[in-house]
Amino acid sequence: MFTSEMISSFNELETSLYNYIIKNADKVIYMRIRDLADETHVSTSTILRFCRKLNCEGFSEFKVKLKLYLDKTKESQVKSSQYSLSEFMERTLKGNFETVIKDAASLIVKSDNVIFIGTGSSGILAEYGARYFSSLGKFSMYVKDPYIPIHANYLHNSTTIALSVSGENSFTISHLNQLKQKGSNIISITNNKHSPIAKMADINISYYVTEEWYKTSNITTQIPVVYILEETAREVHKLSEN
Structure with missing residues (x-):
């Protein structure tokens, strides 16, 4: 106001x-x-x-x-994380979710470079994702500065994984646009497949949970994102071994 x-x-x-x-x-x-x-x-x-x-x-x-x-x-009642988890399992895991993860893993395993981007809590999980992928043998990095110079030679045969709950973060969209123009493949992990970031991606993984706010903070659960990151990293590892 x-x-x-x-x-x-x-x-x-x-x-x-x-x-x-x-x-x-x-x-x-x-x-x-x-x-x-x-x-x-x-x-x-x-x-x-x-x-x-x-x-x-x-x-x-x-x-x-x-x-x-x-x-x-006014303060709204914070829901139990169990509710968010059951919502994710009911809405998402019963569909073709595993197929989309396998498609994403197939794209990643063929890439020489993997870049994670995101801001806020999504940025924290993007950093976690880069570390988790690297731990399973697929070296990845997290880039948090939206103004970092982007050079095309490094992005040859690369995949960018963008994390955003709303799929509308302006910094992530701007960064993603640069990476896409330089030829990087795009995988987005969002809560809505109709968001701008999801539409920019070659592959979008959406998890569909109810957005939750506490005062002015978005506290939408990130449990699905952790699952998607870990499951995708394990699938990449399995494909690499084979």
Whole structure:
């Protein structure tokens, strides 16, 4: 509701008003404009000017938007990881999941270079994936800097494995676009096969679990991703041995 651009546009009185509202939001949504003016020692015209900067026509509209914002950011109940695991098994493992993993492994085993990319929790698992693949004999590396120079000679006969829950991360899309243009094969591991990253990939492995948020953090389970990484690495190892 309060963007950085909006906050930077506040003058001294408006900043004081903003600080009071943030600390007392649950109370402000039930106040009259005169009550808020008395509490914050500003004029009602200052409050109305503050509301207009937030794209609200008046104080009443501001209170409605503030209540909606509070409702949206209230703590939601965190589900058990057992629920997420059973959901993954019911929705995904009963399909042609193993076939897709074998197709991905066949592509990887033929590649000279394997690159993992991802950000946030997906980045942590991308690093884990690179280590796990390397431990099973397929040397891989994790690249976390989206601005790293990419040279085509290194990407000859390479496969990039991109991890993203939403499949919409802008840094990963930008990085993936560069790698794809340089000729790298693309495997994506996402929660949705219709996402941009999934559509950019030669092979997409989707795991379909319900996205879960806690306040502003995406806490969608990564259990399926660990399974996919380990199962694919083991399949690559088996194909290499054969």
